[in-house]
Amino acid sequence: MITRQQIIFDLDDTLVYCNKYFDMILDQFYETLLDWFAGEGLTTEEIRDKQIEIDVAGVHKLGFASEHFPRSLVETYHYFCDAYQRSYVQTEEEQLLLLGRSVYDQEVEPYPGMVETLESLRKAGHTLYLYTGGETAIQQRKIDQIKLSKYFDDRIFIRQHKNIQALEEILRTNRFDRSVTWMIGNSLRTDVSPALEAGIHAIYLKQEKEWVYNMVELQQKPASVMYTIKTLTEVPRVIHESIQIHQQKRTLG
Known part of the structure; x- marks a missing residue:
């Protein structure tokens, strides 16, 4: 028995x-930043490494809060804006927030x-x-x-x-x-x-x-x-x- x-x-x-949807959104994020920073020599690896660093630090602090992931995209964008002396653009920030939040709208599989x-x-x-x-x-x-x-x-x-x-x-x-x-x-x-x-x-x-x-x-x-x-x-x-x-x-x- x-x-x-x-x-x-x-x-x-x-x-x-779950994670495959985050990866899908991140791929779109990398392409977006490479387009915005075209000519600066920025690479996908650099964007990925910085986003992971910001993302992991935020999860340690905030736990699995839904708004954390979208904010990690914006914070990564801010980091490279500062690095390349590029001004923050509100419409770009809003675009990244919408992109990050869309991960929670995916159909459950x-x-x-x-x-x-x-x-x-x-x-x-x-x-x-x-x-x-x-x-x-x-x-x-x-x-x-x-x-x-x-x-x-x-x-x-x-x-x-x-x-x-x-x-x-x-x-x-x-x-x-x-x-x-x-x-x-x-x-x-x-x-x-x-x-x-x-x-x-x-x-x-x-x-x-x-x-x-x-x-x-x-x-x-x-x-x-x-x-x-x-x-x-x-x-x-x-x-x-x-x-x-x-x-x-x-x-x-």
Whole structure:
């Protein structure tokens, strides 16, 4: 008999696509600045590096506030205006803000195997939770569009800052049994590292293209286990094999 688990899923780039839309907007941003600064010798790499620097610093300070990304485009524009002694133009700033905000208007697209994975875990008797970073209105729109409440009911947590403090508050308030609790997500920083620090198990859904902000060194507690996977559909197998190994150790021990 499989021991029932408490399984917490991240949303963005775990269950639904997210970063590819930011990349799409950033590609348009690079082209726009290269056009505006034509003749200055500015490169895409320089724009990318500065935007990442500004973006990551802002997320550390503000968390996943929706207006931060559009502002990072404007701040990057300001940086190069100053560097090349070019005046700020209000209409250009407004254009960049609109471009940045458009990332939140993209249609939500589930990851391959999302329904299959959630159905499999639910049918096995596990309790599913959703824990996502961002602003409530934006994240709730995604949840509603792909009808995720079918799997998570009211077990949905949305936090602007997604860190160990936020996870600990969720675990304590809802009285999770940490020995049978899992965190599944694509971010080492906001999903895996807090999970291991909190003493729960973690499954890292590794991406081909990682956001710089997500990369951190991990410190694992003895009671927790961590697995790395490449596809969402691997989750049920990994969890069930881990349960079986644990049960065998108890039997032999």
